[in-house]
Amino acid sequence: MSLPFVTSAPGKVILFGEHSAVYDKRAIAASINSLRTYLYTSENSNDDTITLDFPDIELHHTWQHHTLAKIPPTSDHDSIEPHIANNILQIIQESNIVNPLHINAAFCFLYLYKCLIPLQSNIRFKLISTSPIGAGLGSSAAISVVLSHAMLHLSSNFNNNHTNITKDLINKYAFLGEKCIHGNPSGIDNLVSTHGGAISYQRNGDTRILDINMNHTDLLLTYTKVPRSTKTLVAHVKTLHDSMPQIIEPVLQSMHTIAIDAERLLLLSSSSQNDNTEGLAKLIAINQALLQSLGVSHESIERVKLLSDNLGIGPTKLTGAGGGGCTFTLIQDKTHLSTFKEILNQDYQFETIETQLGGPGCLIVPRTKLTPQHIEKIDILFNGTDLSRSEIDEILLPGPNQFLPWD
Numbered sequence: 001m002s003l004p005f006v007t008s009a010p011g012k013v014i015l016f017g018e019h020s021a022v023y024d025k026r027a028i029a030a031s032i033n034s035l036r037t038y039l040y041t042s043e044n045s046n047d048d049t050i051t052l053d054f055p056d057i058e059l060h061h062t063w064q065h066h067t068l069a070k071i072p073p074t075s076d077h078d079s080i081e082p083h084i085a086n087n088i089l090q091i092i093q094e095s096n097i098v099n100p101l102h103i104n105a106a107f108c109f110l111y112l113y114k115c116l117i118p119l120q121s122n123i124r125f126k127l128i129s130t131s132p133i134g135a136g137l138g139s140s141a142a143i144s145v146v147l148s149h150a151m152l153h154l155s156s157n158f159n160n161n162h163t164n165i166t167k168d169l170i171n172k173y174a175f176l177g178e179k180c181i182h183g184n185p186s187g188i189d190n191l192v193s194t195h196g197g198a199i200s201y202q203r204n205g206d207t208r209i210l211d212i213n214m215n216h217t218d219l220l221l222t223y224t225k226v227p228r229s230t231k232t233l234v235a236h237v238k239t240l241h242d243s244m245p246q247i248i249e250p251v252l253q254s255m256h257t258i259a260i261d262a263e264r265l266l267l268l269s270s271s272s273q274n275d276n277t278e279g280l281a282k283l284i285a286i287n288q289a290l291l292q293s294l295g296v297s298h299e300s301i302e303r304v305k306l307l308s309d310n311l312g313i314g315p316t317k318l319t320g321a322g323g324g325g326c327t328f329t330l331i332q333d334k335t336h337l338s339t340f341k342e343i344l345n346q347d348y349q350f351e352t353i354e355t356q357l358g359g360p361g362c363l364i365v366p367r368t369k370l371t372p373q374h375i376e377k378i379d380i381l382f383n384g385t386d387l388s389r390s391e392i393d394e395i396l397l398p399g400p401n402q403f404l405p406w407d
């Protein structure tokens with residue numbers, strides 16, 4: 001018996017190269033251990049049903065297995081097959097799931113279910129996250145990773161078919177999940193959420209795990225709370241690129257060159273005593289200006305940038321798809337840092353998040369490692385409502401004082 005078990009995956013910050021990454025340009029991202037998504041996979045109380053329980057977005061639905069069995073079997077696990085997608089979208093519509101946030105999450109869930117465990121039922125998937133959703137911190141990738149990891153685990157336990165679950169395999173299906181949510185993702189978010197740490201990535205190029213210590217990089221995240229959808233922003237850049245490729249391509253190429261130079265500086269800083277903050281600061285400022293030229297900045301983002309410039313804190317750049325969501329500020333001078341935070345929090349009602357970059361990627365606690373005490377605590381936690389970040393962290397956060405024996 002493999003149930004219950006827990007999977008987990010981190011959010012991320014794209015330091016350089018969002019949007020251009022979609023066009024096969026280089027980008028650099030790092031995981032954020034403290035902003036994680038957790039999935040509790042357990043037995044359902046009703047036979048022959050599959051329950052999706054996503055309280056963060058108030059999406060709850062139970063399907064009969066025979067309803068999902070009507071969807072034709074999948075064959076291509078690298079791209080979305082239109083006839084499967086149409087069948088799934090029809091079931092979603094018949095289930096009265098109409099909010100776009102809900103449609104994206106249910107589509108990702110059902111697509112991965114059909115690919116990985118189409119014969120299984122009597123399972124409940126309950127997901128909670130400590131990351132802001134739709135804020136540029138890769139929550140869509142994190143849910144894709146935890147679902148992919150959990151369903152691969154279930155698949156490998158089914159009929160004693162013990163497949164070796166590698167991170168590459170988890171990432172492959174998480175990428176498919178991202179395709180359900182974003183349309184045309186670059187693949188950087190699922191990769192960094194699966195592997196953790198810091199990564200230099202190019203869609204059709206090589207991937208380099210960056211062995212750098214990010215603890216000395218002083219970054220402040222600001223969550224503007226302006227909602228936006230990555231899918232819409234990526235589509236906006238595509239329209240712009242299609243309509244004026246001679247102008248947009250050089251902008252994306254500049255971002256590529258910035259990412260390459262940033263990688264060189266980050267590696268140099270960690271291998272020597274050199275302080276390359278000044279160089280990185282210039283690259284952050286130029287990258288933000290280029291993103292603004294693509295129309296993916298937002299008044300809220302520009303306000304954070306202007307304030308950090310005026311107070312002499314350091315450069316600010318959007319992270320993720322932009323259009324609201326989150327920014328990060330490289331802290332070069334702390335003199336007016338408390339004023340900066342105070343204005344952001346009190347005058348603008350933005351949330352500032354102090355966090356370290358890096359940390360583990362996807363993790364699992366299989367049934368065999370869960371004691372009755374673990375299960376009792378997890379059950380109480382996952383059945384709770386309006387949970388605070390610290391209540392979730394206390395039981396689930398991986399790290400030096402972790403309660404669960406994460407693998």
Ligand SMILES: Nc1ncnc2c1ncn2[C@@H]1O[C@H](COP(=O)(O)OP(=O)(O)O)[C@@H](O)[C@H]1O
Pocket residue numbers: 037054055056057100101102103104105106127128129132133134135136137138139140141143181182228229230231320321
């Ligand atoms: N905790 C969660 N519960 C349910 N769905 C989620 C959760 N986190 C993310 N999602 C899904 O991912 C979508 C947000 O993805 P996206 O627009 O790419 O923003 P980001 O990845 O920057 O958070 C949501 O609309 C929802 O469908």
Ligand SMILES: C[C@@](O)(CCOP(=O)(O)O)CC(=O)O
Pocket residue numbers: 014017018019020021022135136137138139140182184185186187188189230234319320321322
């Ligand atoms: C805009 C993009 O570069 C990053 C999107 O990140 P997020 O979903 O906003 O966290 C798209 C992608 O790389 O798939």
Ligand SMILES: [Mg+2]
Pocket residue numbers: 138139140141189230
């Ligand atoms: Mg996303």
